Amino acid sequence: MPKILVVTSGKGGVGKTTSTAALGAALAQANQKVAVVDFDVGLRNLDLVMGAERRVVYDLINVAQGDAKLHQALIRDKRLDNLYLLPASQTRDKDALTEEGVRRVIDEMRERFDWIVCDSPAGIERGATLAMRFADVAVVVANPEVSSVRDSDRIIGLLDAKTEVAEKGGRMEKHLLLTRYDAGRAARGEMLNVDDVLEILSIPLLGIIPESEDVLRASNVGSPVTLHSGTSAPSRAYADAARRLLGAEVPMDIPSDKKGLLVRLFGRRAA
Amino acid sequence: MTQPSTHIRFRGRSFPVLALEPDAPIAGWIERLDACLEHSPAFFSRKAIVIDVSKLGLERDSVAELVEQLSGRGVRIMGLTGVDPSWACDDLPPILTNGRSIASSETLGEGGEQVATLTPNERSAFEEIAQTLGGGAQGSQEQIADAEPERSVAPLVVESAVRSGQSIFHPDGDVIVIGSVSSGADVIAGGSVHVYGTVRGRIMAGAYGESRARIFCRRLEAELLAVGGFYMTADEIRDDVRGRAVHARLEDETIKITKLD
Numbered sequence: 001m002p003k004i005l006v007v008t009s010g011k012g013g014v015g016k017t018t019s020t021a022a023l024g025a026a027l028a029q030a031n032q033k034v035a036v037v038d039f040d041v042g043l044r045n046l047d048l049v050m051g052a053e054r055r056v057v058y059d060l061i062n063v064a065q066g067d068a069k070l071h072q073a074l075i076r077d078k079r080l081d082n083l084y085l086l087p088a089s090q091t092r093d094k095d096a097l098t099e100e101g102v103r104r105v106i107d108e109m110r111e112r113f114d115w116i117v118c119d120s121p122a123g124i125e126r127g128a129t130l131a132m133r134f135a136d137v138a139v140v141v142a143n144p145e146v147s148s149v150r151d152s153d154r155i156i157g158l159l160d161a162k163t164e165v166a167e168k169g170g171r172m173e174k175h176l177l178l179t180r181y182d183a184g185r186a187a188r189g190e191m192l193n194v195d196d197v198l199e200i201l202s203i204p205l206l207g208i209i210p211e212s213e214d215v216l217r218a219s220n221v222g223s224p225v226t227l228h229s230g231t232s233a234p235s236r237a238y239a240d241a242a243r244r245l246l247g248a249e250v251p252m253d254i255p256s257d258k259k260g261l262l263v264r265l266f267g268r269r270a271a
Numbered sequence: 272m273t274q275p276s277t278h279i280r281f282r283g284r285s286f287p288v289l290a291l292e293p294d295a296p297i298a299g300w301i302e303r304l305d306a307c308l309e310h311s312p313a314f315f316s317r318k319a320i321v322i323d324v325s326k327l328g329l330e331r332d333s334v335a336e337l338v339e340q341l342s343g344r345g346v347r348i349m350g351l352t353g354v355d356p357s358w359a360c361d362d363l364p365p366i367l368t369n370g371r372s373i374a375s376s377e378t379l380g381e382g383g384e385q386v387a388t389l390t391p392n393e394r395s396a397f398e399e400i401a402q403t404l405g406g407g408a409q410g411s412q413e414q415i416a417d418a419e420p421e422r423s424v425a426p427l428v429v430e431s432a433v434r435s436g437q438s439i440f441h442p443d444g445d446v447i448v449i450g451s452v453s454s455g456a457d458v459i460a461g462g463s464v465h466v467y468g469t470v471r472g473r474i475m476a477g478a479y480g481e482s483r484a485r486i487f488c489r490r491l492e493a494e495l496l497a498v499g500g501f502y503m504t505a506d507e508i509r510d511d512v513r514g515r516a517v518h519a520r521l522e523d524e525t526i527k528i529t530k531l532d
Contacts, residue, residue: 153453
């Protein structure tokens with residue numbers, strides 16, 4: 001049963017595209033057949049982070065409007081042959097996407113992939129609502145700061161109201177991915193800590209990605225961080241998160257100032 | 272009087288409406304209204320409004336002019352109160368006394384003329400209407416009470432968190448939230464509001480002016496609390512009640528917050 005996963009946040013710049021690429025690659029490394037889809041029409045970035053920007057011919061809009069076939073638009077990753085990218089159009093705007101068009105593309109992709117990872121644009125407008133529309137799993141990306149957490153809260157409300165799963169009376173599976181977490185700053189009270197964020201959002205925690213230069217370095221060379229530096233802290237955190245998405249029980253490490261103190265948090269559900 | 276052969280159904284019901292009370296001088300009041308409308312142009316859209324002119328002592332023509340001015344500003348007037356019921360006519364909205372409508376002669380047909388000449392006393396008017404509608408029985412206080420029994424309104428129970436951007440609106444009664452109310456969310460109730468979680472958003476109890484409404488919550492981190500139209504922002508909430516289980520009520524037109532434990 002293929003899974004449609006939306007990576008979303010409300011706020012921009014929190015790491016949706018980075019997380020889409022990293023989770024997509026990590027799922028592919030776990031032998032899943034994966035497609036990552038860029039829904040940020042007009043401001044496409046996922047092709048850059050995936051290192052596929054020089055091979056884009058057709059895009060999501062072309063396929064949604066029937067101007068190109070799905071297989072013509074999909075770009076196979078050079079490093080992993082079970083990882084594909086469906087890029088967004090840079091020259092169109094989000095109004096070019098229609099619900100019917102997106103539904104057709106997603107339905108066609110269901111036949112070919114185990115995971116379809118949709119990279120949502122920031123905001124709560126058309127692009128973002130269409131990216132989540134047909135999803136059955138959501139990864140809500142948040143930074144440990146108040147504006148990001150409030151926007152994520154808004155997005156969780158929309159996931160429970162505006163998606164097809166929710167409208168049919170079903171339950172959207174939601175996970176929190178806390179990115180750019182700096183243990184030192186959280187300890188000094190300059191950032192929200194993990195408990196604060198979980199208390200406010202009250203959805204299960206999928207992973208905590210520590211703030212790291214490795215993430216930026218990987219983006220700049222056009223590689224998902226999980227493929228670029230497999231042993232770095234963020235890379236391991238993404239790989240663990242991907243394993244949790246696949247149903248494995250992996251203990252959760254909260255990045256901490258104090259060396260050796262690993263707090264086991266897996267399975268916790270904030271009230 | 273003969274009983275009509277086809278039956279239509281009448282029921283006495285009460286609805287919450289907003290009553291606008293213009294004050295003198297009218298020109299100045301209209302100016303202030305315009306200033307308000309500039310801030311929130313949609314305030315009156317889709318709301319049923321009653322105009323209460325009891326404080327003005329206006330002539331019929333001036334009232335008609337006021338109604339025209341308000342209609343021109345998108346205020347949807349469902350009734351007039353505080354005027355002489357004998358004015359009832361098509362160019363004015365239905366006239367209400369103490370919340371009940373005095374029918375105009377048009378709607379009542381032949382018998383209606385009697386009504387128009389009645390004293391403004393609401394009860395005798397009601398008796399006459401009851402007779403005209405074919406009841407035949409002499410109206411009494413008991414019958415009036417029968418016509419409009421006290422309604423008990425079911426509370427609205429929200430069995431999840433109220434997320435940022437969501438708005439819960441229950442004009443008729445209490446709202447009970449089993450979960451938290453997030454920052455950027457609103458809960459608006461005609462009655463009291465109970466939140467069995469943390470309040471980080473805005474809570475408005477007694478939204479139609481019910482000053483006995485209260486707000487209860489397990490943990491107070493609210494952006495705004497309002498009771499009966501009086502409000503308090505986060506800045507005004509004292510530190511010693513912040514983060515605590517509290518209840519809030521209106522006392523001498525200020526919101527008073529008390530710890531529950």
